[in-house]
Amino acid sequence: MPVPRSVSPAQTxxxxxxxxxxxxYQVAGGxxxxxxxxxxxxxxxxxxxxxxxxxxxNQTNGFDCQSCAWPxxxxxxxxxxFCENGFKAVTYEVTKKRVDAEFFQQHSVADLGTRSDYWxxxxxxxxxxxxxxxxGTHYEPIGWDEAFQLLARExxxxxxxxxxxxxxxxxxxxxxxxxWQLFVRAFGTNNLPDCSNMCHESTxxxxxxxxxxxxxxxxxxxxxxxxxxxIIGQNPGTNHPRxxxxxxxxxxxxxxxxxxxxxxxxxxxxxxxxxxxxxxxRLPRFFLGGGTPLSDLWLPVMINGDLAFFTGxxxxxxxxxxRRPGTxxxxxxxxxxxxxxxxxxxxxxxxxxNDIIADSGLTREQIRAAAQIxxxxxxxIACWCMGVTQHHNAVATIQQIVNFLxxxxxxxxxxxxxxxxxxxxxxxxxxxMGIWENPRPEFLDRLRxxxxxxxxxxxxxxxxxxxxAMNDGRAHVFIAMGGNFLSATSDTEFTxxxxxRCRLTAHVATKLNRSHVVTGGTALILPCLGxxxxxxxxTGEQFVTVxxxxxxxxxxxxxxxxxxxxxLSEPAIVAGLAKATLGPKSPLDWEAHVANxxxxxxxxxxxxxxxxxxxxxxxxxxxxxxxxxxxxRRFATPSGKAVFRPAPLSRAAIxxxxxxxxxxxxxxxxxxxxxxxxxxxxxxYNGRRVVFxxxxxxxxxxxxxxxxxxxxxxxxxxxxxxxxFMVAPYAIPRRCAAxxxxxxxxxxPIDSVAEGSNCPTSKSIPITIAPSAEQRPQx
Ligand SMILES: Nc1nc2c(c(=O)[nH]1)N[C@H]1C(S)=C(S)[C@@H](COP(=O)(O)OP(=O)(O)OC[C@H]3O[C@@H](n4cnc5c(=O)[nH]c(N)nc54)[C@H](O)[C@@H]3O)O[C@H]1N2
Ligand SMILES: Nc1nc2c(c(=O)[nH]1)N[C@H]1C(S)=C(S)[C@@H](COP(=O)(O)OP(=O)(O)OC[C@H]3O[C@@H](n4cnc5c(=O)[nH]c(N)nc54)[C@H](O)[C@@H]3O)O[C@H]1N2
Ligand SMILES: [Mo]
Numbered sequence: 001m002p003v004p005r006s007v008s009p010a011q012t013x014x015x016x017x018x019x020x021x022x023x024x025y026q027v028a029g030g031x032x033x034x035x036x037x038x039x040x041x042x043x044x045x046x047x048x049x050x051x052x053x054x055x056x057x058n059q060t061n062g063f064d065c066q067s068c069a070w071p072x073x074x075x076x077x078x079x080x081x082f083c084e085n086g087f088k089a090v091t092y093e094v095t096k097k098r099v100d101a102e103f104f105q106q107h108s109v110a111d112l113g114t115r116s117d118y119w120x121x122x123x124x125x126x127x128x129x130x131x132x133x134x135x136g137t138h139y140e141p142i143g144w145d146e147a148f149q150l151l152a153r154e155x156x157x158x159x160x161x162x163x164x165x166x167x168x169x170x171x172x173x174x175x176x177x178x179x180w181q182l183f184v185r186a187f188g189t190n191n192l193p194d195c196s197n198m199c200h201e202s203t204x205x206x207x208x209x210x211x212x213x214x215x216x217x218x219x220x221x222x223x224x225x226x227x228x229x230x231i232i233g234q235n236p237g238t239n240h241p242r243x244x245x246x247x248x249x250x251x252x253x254x255x256x257x258x259x260x261x262x263x264x265x266x267x268x269x270x271x272x273x274x275x276x277x278x279x280x281x282r283l284p285r286f287f288l289g290g291g292t293p294l295s296d297l298w299l300p301v302m303i304n305g306d307l308a309f310f311t312g313x314x315x316x317x318x319x320x321x322x323r324r325p326g327t328x329x330x331x332x333x334x335x336x337x338x339x340x341x342x343x344x345x346x347x348x349x350x351x352x353x354n355d356i357i358a359d360s361g362l363t364r365e366q367i368r369a370a371a372q373i374x375x376x377x378x379x380x381i382a383c384w385c386m387g388v389t390q391h392h393n394a395v396a397t398i399q400q401i402v403n404f405l406x407x408x409x410x411x412x413x414x415x416x417x418x419x420x421x422x423x424x425x426x427x428x429x430x431x432x433m434g435i436w437e438n439p440r441p442e443f444l445d446r447l448r449x450x451x452x453x454x455x456x457x458x459x460x461x462x463x464x465x466x467x468x469a470m471n472d473g474r475a476h477v478f479i480a481m482g483g484n485f486l487s488a489t490s491d492t493e494f495t496x497x498x499x500x501r502c503r504l505t506a507h508v509a510t511k512l513n514r515s516h517v518v519t520g521g522t523a524l525i526l527p528c529l530g531x532x533x534x535x536x537x538x539t540g541e542q543f544v545t546v547x548x549x550x551x552x553x554x555x556x557x558x559x560x561x562x563x564x565x566x567x568l569s570e571p572a573i574v575a576g577l578a579k580a581t582l583g584p585k586s587p588l589d590w591e592a593h594v595a596n597x598x599x600x601x602x603x604x605x606x607x608x609x610x611x612x613x614x615x616x617x618x619x620x621x622x623x624x625x626x627x628x629x630x631x632x633r634r635f636a637t638p639s640g641k642a643v644f645r646p647a648p649l650s651r652a653a654i655x656x657x658x659x660x661x662x663x664x665x666x667x668x669x670x671x672x673x674x675x676x677x678x679x680x681x682x683x684x685y686n687g688r689r690v691v692f693x694x695x696x697x698x699x700x701x702x703x704x705x706x707x708x709x710x711x712x713x714x715x716x717x718x719x720x721x722x723x724x725f726m727v728a729p730y731a732i733p734r735r736c737a738a739x740x741x742x743x744x745x746x747x748x749p750i751d752s753v754a755e756g757s758n759c760p761t762s763k764s765i766p767i768t769i770a771p772s773a774e775q776r777p778q779x
Contacts (some may be wrong), residue, residue, distance in 0.1 A: 011114025019687025097124025169483025170424020233387015237267010
């Protein structure tokens, strides 16, 4: 097999020789999912740990699965409350392999730069703090105290606190996140970019002016009551597999599911629930038949066609309402609880069907079929994820989805409401804890009242702005609480250049990744405990808390012996850094708070609304944060009403000869962590450099299945290139293309962002496609 070619240390090497395309799966889940779980678990973490994990994952007294933010049932939990991909995420952390000092002695940073993302993650858990000196070729061990002193020195020597960037990924617990933002603000800046900036930021911007809240307004139990569930730009079979259980149960009651997605994702089509194996009465359902059909209607919108689709959907409903006034819209709700209805109606009337059809890529019949389901449903839930949030018009699209819900009064009604499905297991909680570059003044006021210092008021850098700041010399120190900043952000080579210009880059992490390999002058790797591990502090074993996608706070307690005695918990790392940096200027006694996380929770209770009697309540079980729109149809907008926000049609433009590229996750990855090289649901094996194209486009361009092509993105007259992707014919609308994240991130221009939220447009990138100079050997 040919040696993989390294593009640059910032990108995973090109490996295309063995990639194959076969038939996509017809059913999600099934016995195969169980086989994957068992195989993956045993291979990486051994029998003992596999069984222990199996026992504790998502159980009331166990740890919160780190894979996604889908909630656990409020009542009784299944004995196996997890999914294939959750199990892989856990196993990825519980692996028996170690990346220790000896490993770093054997592998220079240059060597690591030639390794694939998959290989880096497979090497095992980080075990001790490591330092890369200026000009050094290898990371070498460093003590924790020395590491904190070094970081503190660098931070204190900056011209201003705003020259440092403090990134957060969404696995960070509430306790760690609260301390982290407190430290950063006491240090003097709001430079707190987080993964949310690349994820649901468009949601967080779209919702507040309409609903007075930046979060979804449904509970899991609402899925038991809904008449229709719209799943928009989301692939739950891979990314939120436990959602399929909720959909399966909803379907059994006769609820209808509409999937809005350019791709026919198997997870929204058919599902065999592996958990049925544990219920004797459900066994026949598992073994007989081809699984539960999930989707009643699949709408293959063109990439970025969602805004037009929702405009068409509402226009169709408006025409029906015109014919039979008072029968389609919830006039009572609109009158009492909303404002701006007339503006929306005017916008719908002004939108032309020709434009709606052209922009959405759907037929009038398809839109009519969706409207029919909507008009027959008294309770509608709309779920959306990255297929919606990562476009230039994402905020407008989300607002159009909420307009649709408001028309029918589908908010604050059991079985109905907006349901942005969050990604990382605590990304929503991190924001609640104040991880935000643009904090509300009320939040800062409460911080000041509780801790007696004046927090900075000037907004900080979000992710995109942080990358620009590192590149143009406004930021010199980059410290990350988890994540893989380099590979997760857009414009990979530009981000790499920014990191290289920093004086210092440091990462609190559990596993090795590419961000540890493309560094500033000095670099640190600070290994931390994972969710699965026992967190013992001065007063005894600790637990942490997280918030799921539906605003439920639950506790998480690790059960396994830490993989190395030298790991610190995330709160302990923040405390060590804060104490060294702030010294006597500290707003609290860091050590005392880390000794007993109850003290951190007391501080959270004092600062963050919704946490009264936090320590008591969390010991009794889980609890919901208040959600006024859901609980009492109360909207914290200036008028106290929900606000319609009409969004005029707009679409990502492509020139003749161009395609619109979306970047997606395979079934075998968690963001930048690559679990394996297959995407069996889509029929892709042993490789990730694949571009999905419509067969007619492939023929029209004179290309062939399996051929290698180079992708070039176009933005404001500049091009960016990613070489050697294998052509894979797929059921995707014409002029649309899909490739995997993070391989395709190099194509996403730093300046191409969603209006209002600054989220990189990872789901709509205009590209051209040309045959590669190098082709794979014919077999
Ligand atoms: N196993 C696993 N679980 C995960 C993750 C993971 O990587 N692996 N990541 C976690 C995180 S952080 C997040 S944010 C979520 C992500 O969860 P998803 O949003 O489901 O992830 P993506 O793969 O980005 O998928 C987006 C979906 O949108 C579709 N899509 C693409 N472009 C468009 C468009 O223009 N319009 C519409 N309507 N659809 C479009 C794609 O076909 C795909 O089905 O999952 C979380 N859970
Ligand atoms: N093109 C494109 N780009 C995208 C996306 C896309 O759809 N397309 N999606 C975007 C989205 S939705 C998101 S959320 C971001 C994700 O961006 P990030 O959150 O930055 O990336 P992850 O890959 O989730 O981070 C993985 C790393 O986190 C570390 N880690 C794991 N567990 C822990 C822990 O418990 N503690 C600590 N301290 N570290 C830990 C490990 O070292 C691991 O290597 O990527 C974004 N980028
Ligand atoms: Mo995400």
